[in-house]
Amino acid sequence: MPRRPPRLPPLLAEFDDDEREAVLAANRIFYRAFAARDIDAMDQLWAPTGALVCLHPGRAPLHARTEIMASWRAILGHPEAPRVRCIGEWVAGRPGLAIVVCREILPEGQLMATNTFARHAESWRMIGHHSGPVPPIEPEKVTASPATATRPDRRKLH
């Protein structure tokens, strides 16, 4: 017996807790692909069609999918590719579009990224990445962003 009713079409669905979790899962796929240097997973995550934008720190913006993927191949294929992880995810979403702002922890410093995701049929795909330097903090002090931390979980009664 299914636990949930079938998902509504994207434009009619609410951006509910399930959608928020799906967006955060897509964001985790991005950082897992980055950390594992998995160009196939990165390619699969970026939307196959439509307008895209990728802004690596201090670099010129890329819009063409072929250029964006070439940039990721160069980054992930580099022997000194940074081992990045992500903390403190902050989410804003509406049906079909969401952004995740999060802190990227690298061995040599910290960045903040604004990652944009769009719903394509049954999955959230990346359509934008914008990363730039921020003053470092102690990662252990970050557990959740204000937006995530103060958001009540409507599925729970307490």
Place this chain on the structure above:
Amino acid sequence: MPRRPPRLPPLLAEFDDDEREAVLAANRIFYRAFAARDIDAMDQLWAPTGALVCLHPGRAPLHARTEIMASWRAILGHPEAPRVRCIGEWVAGRPGLAIVVCREILPEGQLMATNTFARHAESWRMIGHHSGPVPPIEPEKVTASPATATRPDRRKLH
């Protein structure tokens, strides 16, 4: 006689050309407020409630509305506040949420910003700003971003 039917509620409306123009208008309000050092217009543009994020170049992220407005008062009230203008707007939107990525031209350099807007009743309000340095280009060479330049206007038949 009204030229258009009444606007549908945000969650049912399409992100159509009118909505795209409304988002671009909100983005222009941001840069006009910035250039004119108009803190009241800036305050009016940012969403009055809900989750916000503001990432000034190289600075720690701000989430509290009071802190975000204090940062803008400090920037706009500074005697050497940069005279910024914006070119090459790139838009991605769905009903209720949109991002504008654009190039910020300052006397001392160039930045790229990802600006996030959410629909609040009848207007688009800023909920996110993320700006960071990019290599400069000659502004005259930028007329429109690929997303804007290649998007067909569905209101026209040719």
